[in-house]
Amino acid sequence: MNSAANEKTGISRRDFLGLASLGTAILSGLAVIAGIFRMSKPNVRYEESTRFKIGKPENFPVGTVKKLDDRGVFIFSTDDGLHAISSVCTHLGCIVALTETGFQCPCHGSKYNGNGKVIGGPAPRNLAWLEISRHVDGSLVVDTAKEIPAGTKFKLAV
Amino acid sequence: MSEMNHKGIDAFKENLKSIGASLAGSLFRSGRPASDRSRAAAMFNNFFLHVQGVKTHINTLRPAYTFGLGIASLFLLLITILSGVLLMIYYNPSIENAYNTVKDITYVVFGGKLIRNIHKWAGEGMIIFVMLHMARVFYTGSYKRGREFNWVIGIMLLVLTFGINLSGYMLPWDQLSYWALVIVANIIQSPKEITDSLGITQYFDIGGFSKEFFLGGLAAGKESLTRVYLLHIMLFPIFLFLFLGMHFWRIRKDGGLTKPEGFEPAGGDTNLVTFPEKRGGIFPTNKTYGLMELAHGRTPAVDRDVENTVLSWPNLLVAEVAVFFLCLAGVVAYAFHINAPLKELANPLIPENPAKAPWYFLGLQELLSYSAFMGGVGLPGLALLGLALIPYLDREQHHAGVWFTGGQGKSVALQALAAGTVVLLGLLAFVIGFGWFRNWWPNIPQLLIVLVNPGTIWVGFICVVGPYH
Incomplete structure (x- = not known):
């Protein structure tokens, strides 16, 4: 059987x-x-939120660049509006410095132009453009976790 | 009654007097190593010594064969462990306290600076000695004849040595530590370069996952330091000891270190070793062979000593103690004069300029400056894989145990060294002089640079030219 x-x-x-x-x-x-x-993947992170207020639009007069060191962003204010570019190098995470032609990283020599586009060095990606929005109290909010297409400007509705 | 009492007290006094001798006798049960037999017993009855054979081949004891490199690495590890445990008395692995406690250790704690220096330099010394040991094993062909997998274990020990050094580099939480941590985290994340180029990151983000796993979050912070500390004092040491145990166990099971076929003791050997009292084995001749004399290899003949071996006690032990004290003296002298660096407190806003890798990763840093993935993951992985495969690709079984397998091997080794140096320097000079792809064509796709850069060309050169030996 x-x-x-x-x-x-x-x-x-x-x-x-x-x-x-x-x-x-x-x-x-x-x-x-x-x-x-x-x-080992934490359910709670002891990190600051990726969303933070950067103050009222009046703090960013046209033609200025503000470097928010502790947040790792540059806030550019131009005639077309505001835009935020991440200052974290896409190669290995160092903080890039503003130069006359754009940005440069002190760690491995990556270079970016004024729009954050890679023009030299080992960086694999362009610097991220970050989303700017407006909080109900009127101050501006940047979210470093939200990347937006390069060239997107935040228009100040007057 | 009183007389009996007296007798009892006398006996007790005698016992008290002989406590030293009887304690020593119970501790070292084989007695004083005065005869060949008790010298053998001193080895195999001792927990710490029994991993080594009762008898050692004369070739093993020739200083110019091993230069004591492997055992020196072990001794440096022991020095590192002891000094590391001492540092743990004061060190506190939190981002609030880590830097201050290291500063206290350096400037306030009695002897703290010396212990920290010893820990740092013995640990980095391990890298040098492990690499030199690896070179010795390679050039004497000692990865052959059943020792293939032990070579692979050795590669794992090399990786662990690098890992334990690098994780230690991150603990003081100064500028060097912090930016090393950030860079390592981004190297771990670098497979993203590939997934980005293929456009599959949103479905399969292995880089991001690994980075978060390593950091315990999205950015370097308190969770990260806890994890690095865990790696440094627990996970890496556990695996290091495990693989070390296997490494030594296999050496012993393979019959000790490699030795050339047809070995003949030379005149100079008598200066190095003490030969046994009598020929014919350490046991009476009516016994065929002491089991502890047997080693892997050819069956030894009855009534003869295992060829060209001498008793490990005292010959091997004297050599080992000498290497140990050389290591200790070297480390202490170096640590006394050269301080381990301690920069400013970690500052996430300002990268070190220039951010330099520790010296043992300078080569990797150069590779990283073309592509984070290739330089940090791809090429090191390939190189380690290639190293691990050496015993399986080189099937030649002759000449194990001879430096450079004799004269011809020596010239091949020198040619390889010369050719390698010329190509490497040539590539570097070219890149420094003319730049690389992105300097010529700014819009070149990243994947192309990942695949074709001086690092990959260099490794490709080794892979193509190497097998023509």
Whole structure:
């Protein structure tokens, strides 16, 4: 009978149960490893929010650049409106400095033009343009987690 | 009654007097190492010594064969551990206190500066000695004949040595630490370069995931320091000890260090080693062989000493103690005169200018300046893989245990060194003089630079030219 069963299914009951328990053991092991990885991903971050107020629009007169060091952004104010460019180098995360032609990174020599476009060095991506919005109290809000297409300006509705 | 009492007290006094001798006897159960037999027992009855054989091959004891490089790495590790435990008395791994406690250790704690210097320089010394040891093993062909996997374990130990040094570099939370942490986190994130180029980052962001896993958040902060500390004092050491144990165990099981076939003791060897009292093994001749004399290899003949071996006690131990004290003296002297650097408190607003990698990663830093992914992940990974595969690609089994496998190997090694140096310097000079792709074509896709840069050309050169030896 046993051999007949073998011919029908191609696998004996013993082998099937053995393989099934082995598979279950492997799967549970993987689940435990996944759980350990998940555990090490914090549910609460002790970081400042990526959204922050930068003050009233009056603080940014046309033609000025403000470097918000602790937030890692430059706020440019031009005739067309405001725009925020991240000061975090896309290569390895150093803080770029403003130069006459654009931005330069002190760590590995990446260079960007005034719009944050890479023009030299190892940086793989252009500097991020960040979203500016207006809070209900009238002050401007920048979100470093929200990238917007380069060239997008925040128009001050007057 | 009183007489009996007296007797009892006398006996007790005698016992008290002999406590020293009986304690020593119970501690070292094999007695004084005065005969060949008790010298053998001194090795295999001792917990710390028994990992080594009772007998050692004369070739192993020739200073110019090993230069004591492997054991020096171990001793530097032991010095690092002891000084590290001392530093942990005061160090506090929080971003509020880390820098201040390191400063206290350096300027306030008694002996703190010296201990910190010793810890730093012994740890970095390990890198030098581990690399030199690796070169010794490579050039003597000691990764052959059953030792293939031990070479791979050695590569893992090299990686752990780098990891433990780098994680230690981040703990003082000064400017060097902070920006090293930021840069390492971004190297970990750098597979994003590839996923970005392929346009799949939003579905499969392995770079971002790994970075968050390492930092415990999106930016370098308090969680990150906790994790780096955990790596430095717990995870890396655990794996280091595990692999070290396997490394030594396998050396022992392979019959000690490699030695040339047809080894003949030379005249100078008698100055180095003490030969056994009598020929014919350390056990009476009616016994065929002491089990502890047997090692992996050819079956030894009955009634003869295992060829060209001498007792490890005292020959090997004297050599090891000498290396240990050389290491200790070197580290202490260096640490006494050269201070471990401590910069200003970490400041996330101002990168170090120029931000320099620790000296052992200067090469990587140069590679990084073309592409974070290739320089930080791709090429180091390839290089390590290539190193690990050496024993499996080089199937030649002869000449293990001879430096450069003799004269021809020496000239090949020198040619390789010369050719490698010329090409490397040529590439560097070219890049410094003329720049690279982006200086010529600013709009070039990043993927092209990732794939073709001086680093990849260099590795490609090694891969193409290497096998023509």
